[in-house]
Amino acid sequence: TQLLEQSPQFLSIQEGENLTVYCNSSSVFSSLQWYRQEPGEGPVLLVTVVTGGEVKKLKRLTFQFGDARKDSSLHITAAQPGDTGLYLCAGLPSGTYKYIFGTGTRLKVLA
Amino acid sequence: DSGVTQTPKHLITATGQRVTLRCSPRSGDLSVYWYQQSLDQGLQFLIHYYNGEERAKGNILERFSAQQFPDLHSELNLSSLELGDSALYFCASSVLGGLSTDTQYFGPGTRLTVL
Numbered sequence: 001t002q003l004l005e006q007s008p009q010f011l012s013i014q015e016g017e018n019l020t021v022y023c024n025s026s027s028v029f030s031s032l033q034w035y036r037q038e039p040g041e042g043p044v045l046l047v048t049v050v051t052g053g054e055v056k057k058l059k060r061l062t063f064q065f066g067d068a069r070k071d072s073s074l075h076i077t078a079a080q081p082g083d084t085g086l087y088l089c090a091g092l093p094s095g096t097y098k099y100i101f102g103t104g105t106r107l108k109v110l111a
Numbered sequence: 112d113s114g115v116t117q118t119p120k121h122l123i124t125a126t127g128q129r130v131t132l133r134c135s136p137r138s139g140d141l142s143v144y145w146y147q148q149s150l151d152q153g154l155q156f157l158i159h160y161y162n163g164e165e166r167a168k169g170n171i172l173e174r175f176s177a178q179q180f181p182d183l184h185s186e187l188n189l190s191s192l193e194l195g196d197s198a199l200y201f202c203a204s205s206v207l208g209g210l211s212t213d214t215q216y217f218g219p220g221t222r223l224t225v226l
Contacts, residue, residue, distance in 0.1 A: 042113065042203075042217030050212060097167035099215065104152075
């Protein structure tokens with residue numbers, strides 16, 4: 001069974017702090033996506049990484065795809081209350097059409 | 112607004128019943144995906160259709176079935192409903208499906224409650 005494990009599961013931090021969320025697997029992925037989901041809504045895509053070692057930045061968010069394309073990280077600098085939400089990683093295992101979603105990281109940023 | 116529409120938004124029904132969830136993909140997207148999200152859990156992939164053909168199947172129960180029609184909209188049919196089927200059901204669409212650079216756009220979901 002192919003799994004994507006995210007850590008931590010829950011994170012509560014103060015505004016202005018930095019944080020990193022990890023997404024790990026033993027499988028190789030042809031691509032990996034990060035989504036943010038608000039309660040009762042569908043996930044919204046933040047970024048797609050495709051190349052091993054790739055780093056993408058989206059304002060205060062930095063995404064990295066592992067060299068072996070088995071893991072990824074999301075780093076948020078100077079977190080703000082508006083960053084609060086459920087962060088999900090999702091991967092497309094090489095050679096398949098079945099997207100796998102991680103277990104999710106629930107982030108709460110306190111003002 | 113992702114451009115993916117799902118109806119109905121909420122559905123309340125009883126055990127043993129059958130329901131149909133509907134999804135209209137973004138204009139131009141050929142692939143439709145269905146996911147189930149139970150309380151405090153991640154998204155579970157159910158099934159993927161590409162241009163009317165089933166492309167991949169996940170952990171979809173035999174009581175569940177789906178299809179994609181010639182106009183590319185899709186329906187997910189859930190029958191002999193059980194309490195454990197209560198969940199959010201999401202549809203997503205993408206241009207092609209299965210390419211590493213393809214992007215899934217999610218609809219707002221249908222919240223199913225089985226009493």
